[in-house]
Amino acid sequence: xxxxxxxxxxxxxxxxxxxxxxxxxxxxxxxxxxxxxxxxxxxxxxxxxxxxxxxxxxxxxxxxxxxxxxxxxxxxxxxxxxxxxxxxxxxxxxxxxxxxxxxxxxxxxxxxxxxxxxxxxxxxxxxxxxxxxxxxxxxxxxxxxxxxxxxxxxxxxxxxxxxxxxxxxxxxxxxxxxxxxxxxxxxxxxxxxxxxxxxxxxxxxxxxxxxxxxxxxxxxxxxxxxxxxxxxxxx
Numbered sequence: 001x002x003x004x005x006x007x008x009x010x011x012x013x014x015x016x017x018x019x020x021x022x023x024x025x026x027x028x029x030x031x032x033x034x035x036x037x038x039x040x041x042x043x044x045x046x047x048x049x050x051x052x053x054x055x056x057x058x059x060x061x062x063x064x065x066x067x068x069x070x071x072x073x074x075x076x077x078x079x080x081x082x083x084x085x086x087x088x089x090x091x092x093x094x095x096x097x098x099x100x101x102x103x104x105x106x107x108x109x110x111x112x113x114x115x116x117x118x119x120x121x122x123x124x125x126x127x128x129x130x131x132x133x134x135x136x137x138x139x140x141x142x143x144x145x146x147x148x149x150x151x152x153x154x155x156x157x158x159x160x161x162x163x164x165x166x167x168x169x170x171x172x173x174x175x176x177x178x179x180x181x182x183x184x185x186x187x188x189x190x191x192x193x194x195x196x197x198x199x200x201x202x203x204x205x206x207x208x209x210x211x212x213x214x215x216x217x218x219x220x221x222x223x224x225x226x227x228x229x230x231x232x233x234x235x
Contacts, residue, residue, distance in 0.1 A: 024070040024088045024095070025219045026052040027210065033063020033079070051222040054088045060104070062147065066207065069097040071215055072113045074207035078105035078152075080144035086122075094118055103141040105149050109134050109207040110161075125183055126156070126167040133161025134204045135175075136197070139183065152200060155182035157193060159201040 028050045035046040038057040046058060046065055058065065059082045066076050070088060072095055077083055081104025088097050094116040099106070101123040110117050112132040119130040123139040136157040144150065156165050157180040165173045169187045180197060181188040209215070 021089045021091045023053065023223060024090055024097070025222050026056065026070075026085055026088060027068045027215065027218055028052070028065060029068055029074065029210065030066040031063065032065070034061035035059070035063045035065045035077070036061075049218070051218050052085060053222065053226060054085050057082070057084045059083075062145075068209050068215070069099070069119070070095045071212060072115075072117055072209060073097055073108065073110045073119050074209055075099070075109075076107040076203070076207065078107065078149040079147040081105055090115070098122070101137060101139060103139070104144065105136065105138040105140075105152050107136050107201070107204055107207075109204045111209065125154075125169070126165050126188065128156050129164040129166070130161070133163060133177075134159040134201065135161070135163050136201060136204075149200070151196065153182055155180055155188065157181075157197045157201065159193070159198070159204060 028046055028048055031046050031048055036043055036059055037046045037052060039052055058077055060077050060079050062079055064077060064079055066074060068074050070090060082102035083106065084100040084102065086098040086100050090096065096118045098120045101121055106121060108119065110119050110130050110132050117132045121128045121137050123137065124141055125139055128137050136152065138152045139154045156163055156175055158175045158177050160177050163175045165175055165181055165188060167188050171187050173181050173188055173190055175181045175190065178193050179190060180193045181190050
């Protein structure tokens with residue numbers, strides 16, 4: 001018994017984030033046009049203030065949506081975009097969100113806090129790792145109808161901060177503020193951020209998280225309801 005307690009104490013000391021990791025949620029801050037989500041095998045229309053948990057999938061048609069991921073990150077899902085929330089949790093030192101960009105374009109504003117901010121966005125060709133910044137990531141696996149963001153090419157575009165990009169082609173880049181890494185089908189090419197993208201990214205300045213107390217209230221309510229459903233006796 002003493003050995004078991006000693007082992008657990010050592011494990012707790014070395015890996016406290018595993019024991020005390022808290023599940024976080026995503027909140028729909030803004031929805032325009034046709035947007036739907038899949039959670040728990042059910043498909044519904046996304047509306048403002050709907051709260052999602054990890055493994056939720058969101059797909060826009062001609063519409064778009066802003067989601068708050070955890071307490072300090074806001075993303076805009078552009079028209080004709082599909083994403084999946086792969087991970088969403090926090091521990092004593094870090095807020096972590098992992099998003100899979102199945103196809104389309106995603107704008108993001110990761111705000112700095114008293115914790116480390118870790119947002120990872122993975123597409124078919126690359127993964128962007130972000131720690132407090134403003135950026136756009138784009139990769140279309142299917143050709144989309146023409147829309148307001150059609151002219152954004154595949155790649156990673158950084159307005160503020162720094163984004164570490166790991167590509168499946170093997171070249172890894174640190175993309176700084178004012179730079180873009182555009183995908184040419186084989187590799188990422190680093191170059192100065194074009195004026196067109198500077199204009200497109202101005203919208204990111206308007207992304208704001210809700211008040212901390214409101215986020216906590218919605219989170220607690222969602223996770224409590226989720227726990228009740230998971231523990232509800234099955235017939």
